[in-house]
Amino acid sequence: MTNIAFIGLGNMGNPMAANLVRAGLHVTGFDLVAENLKTASANGLAIADSALAAVEDADVVITMLPAGQHVLSVYGEVLEKARAQTLFIDCSTIDVDSARFAHGLAAEKGMLSIDAPVSGGVGGAEAGTLTFMAGGSDEAFKLAEPILDPMAGRIVHCGDGGAGQAAKICNNMILGISMIAAGEAFVLAEKLGLSHQALFDVASTSSGQCWSINTYCPVPGPVPTSPANNDYRPGFAAALMLKDLKLAQDAAQSSGAVTPLGASAAQLYALFNAAGEGGTDFSGIINFLRGQEKK
Numbered sequence: 322m323t324n325i326a327f328i329g330l331g332n333m334g335n336p337m338a339a340n341l342v343r344a345g346l347h348v349t350g351f352d353l354v355a356e357n358l359k360t361a362s363a364n365g366l367a368i369a370d371s372a373l374a375a376v377e378d379a380d381v382v383i384t385m386l387p388a389g390q391h392v393l394s395v396y397g398e399v400l401e402k403a404r405a406q407t408l409f410i411d412c413s414t415i416d417v418d419s420a421r422f423a424h425g426l427a428a429e430k431g432m433l434s435i436d437a438p439v440s441g442g443v444g445g446a447e448a449g450t451l452t453f454m455a456g457g458s459d460e461a462f463k464l465a466e467p468i469l470d471p472m473a474g475r476i477v478h479c480g481d482g483g484a485g486q487a488a489k490i491c492n493n494m495i496l497g498i499s500m501i502a503a504g505e506a507f508v509l510a511e512k513l514g515l516s517h518q519a520l521f522d523v524a525s526t527s528s529g530q531c532w533s534i535n536t537y538c539p540v541p542g543p544v545p546t547s548p549a550n551n552d553y554r555p556g557f558a559a560a561l562m563l564k565d566l567k568l569a570q571d572a573a574q575s576s577g578a579v580t581p582l583g584a585s586a587a588q589l590y591a592l593f594n595a596a597g598e599g600g601t602d603f604s605g606i607i608n609f610l611r612g613q614e615k616k
């Protein structure tokens with residue numbers, strides 16, 4: 322049987338690992354937070370008392386951690402002790418440079434690795450319907466695919482090491498910008514006396530259509546399942562959107578890409594977060610835009 326070590330059992334990691342257990346895989350987990358280990362144990366994971374102990378007998382090591390520094394620190398800790406040819410799968414959302422560095426560390430020790438960040442949030446993690454964006458060699462991807470499958474709705478091989486992270490931040494930069502665009506359009510419509518439903522009926526079926534309007538409409542009413550109908554509870558928290566927009570800006574800077582709208586979106590979400598709204602769904606930015614209007 323494949324032995325999996327799962328390191329980072331937070332909001333995403335715990336339900337993802339639970340789906341691996343449900344699929345009949347043997348999963349040993351580690352997290353720094355005791356409460357998360359309790360949940361993991363209740364979900365059927367074996368619990369290790371360190372990251373190092375978790376990887377000892379592992380064929381596959383999955384990490385789901387907050388940021389690049391955590392991934393590099395865990396890789397630094399465990400790579401020495403992992404069995405040769407262990408497959409390392411990092412599902413965290415981290416900066417492209419750290420992702421490439423992590424691939425390099427793994428390769429130096431004779432390990433296979435992929436970066437495989439996800440979209441779909443906690444709901445997708447629980448339902449096993451996450452979209453995985455993978456970067457790494459064909460050989461590593463082929464081995465990773467059946468491991469990711471119980472957690473996935475869709476798995477896309479985006480290219481070499483770091484390509485998964487690149488796809489994730491490019492996609493989320495579009496999302497951040499388009500949500501602000503949708504919010505601005507609804508606020509302008511209000512000023513012009515146009516109803517939310519009328520703008521939705523036109524924009525969702527013509528050239529303004531996008532996920533931020535059609536699926537995740539930032540005003541209550543037109544799309545009953547969008548967080549706007551639930552007091553803007555996440556969904557996808559504004560703090561995580563800001564994180565991804567900052568990662569996109571870091572990548573734009575280090576690669577020399579020009580992303581003026583991405584930069585503006587990052588600034589607006591930084592202001593929204595600074596106003597204490599980091600825990601609000603990111604579509605709540607429309608209320609922040611309304612609050613900025615000229616008196």
Ligand code: NAD
Pocket residue numbers: 328329330331332333334351352353354357372385386387388391394395412413414415439440441442443556557558561564
């Ligand atoms: P989280 O903070 O709930 O979980 C991260 C976990 O990592 C925590 O439990 C923490 O204790 C643990 N951790 C940190 N350092 C560790 C170490 N050295 N050893 C072991 N455990 C350690 O975060 P999350 O919401 O689960 O997100 C995880 C990753 O997934 C992030 O990179 C995030 O950007 C990304 N992501 C989150 C969502 C979402 O909706 N929450 C969606 C897509 C992607």
